[in-house]
Amino acid sequence: MEEQPQLSERESLDLIAKMIQKARGSFHENGTSAILWGSVVAIAGLINFAEEYWHFYIGFDIWLIVLAALIPQIFISVKERRIRQAVPHDASFMNAIWLVYGISIFALLFYFNVVPGAADRSFKEAGNELLIKNTATGVVQHFTPYVFSHFSLLLILYAIPTLAIGIALKFRPMLIGGVLCYIFFVASCFTATVWDILLNALAGVFNWLIPGLILRSRYYKGRNC
C-alpha cells in the first residue's frame, strides 16, 4: 500500500483549508424545486387574476395545479437523493423548514375550506343566521361566511421559509423575495381580492422563480468551472 507522505505544519493547515473549501464548493443547489414552485404559484395566480379581472372561468380551480406539482416534486427529491454524494450539515435544517412550510400551507388551505362551513353551522345551531343586504336593490339573503382577504395570509406564509433561508444562508435573492412578500402582504390588506391574487402571482415570481433561476445559473457555472 502507498506510503502516506508526512506533511509540514504549514502544508497540513493548507490541506485542511483546501479540503474544507472543496467540500463547501460541492454543494450547488440546482434550483429545480424553487423554479417548479415559483412557476406553479405564478401561473395559478396570473390565470386566477385574469379570471377575476376579465370575468371568465376556465372550468376548474387553477390552484389545484399546486397539488399536482407535488408529483414532479417527489420525483425531483428522489432523483436528487439518488445522485447526491455528500450531505451538507444544513440539509436537515433545510428539509425541516420546507416540510413545516408544506404542512402549514396545506393546513391553511384546509382552514380556508372548512372554517366558513363550520361557522355557518355554528350560527345555525345557535339559532342565528347571517344575512346580507344589497343596498341598491334592498334584497336581503343568506350570507355564507368566508375568510376575508385569505390571499394576504398566504403571502405571510410564503415569506417565512424564504426569508429564514435567505437570512441563514445569506442568499440575497431569497432575502429580497421574503421581504417583498411582507410588503405585498401589507399592500394586500388595502386592495381588493383581485389584486391580492396578482400579488400572490408576483410573490411566486420574486420568492421562488427568480431565486431558483439564479441558483440554476450558479449551479451550471459551478459545474463548468
Add this chain to the structure above:
Amino acid sequence: MFRDLNPILHSQLRLAVMSLLVSVREADFTFLKDKTNATAGNLSVQIQKLKDAGYIDVSKQFKDNYPQTTCKITTAGIKAFDEYVRNLRTYLAK
C-alpha cells in the same frame, strides 16, 4: 510548549478525508475519492485506519444495486481534529 501531532491525522490522505468529513454531515466513498484524487485501494486502507481509531463511522449498503460506502465523522473524530488543528497552530505561531 509544543504537543506531538496526532500521528493518525498527521498524514496527507487521512487528514484530507477528515477535513472533508468535518465539513459535511456524511459523504460517499466516491465523493471522498473525487475530492482527494486518491486511488480506491489507498483510500480504503486510510478509511479503515480512521475507522479503527474511532474517528469515523463507515456504513455499507446497496444503492441501485451497487454497493455504497458512506462515511461520517464521529464525536471522537471531531474532538481529535479540533485538537490537531489547535496543536498545529502552536507550531505555526513559533
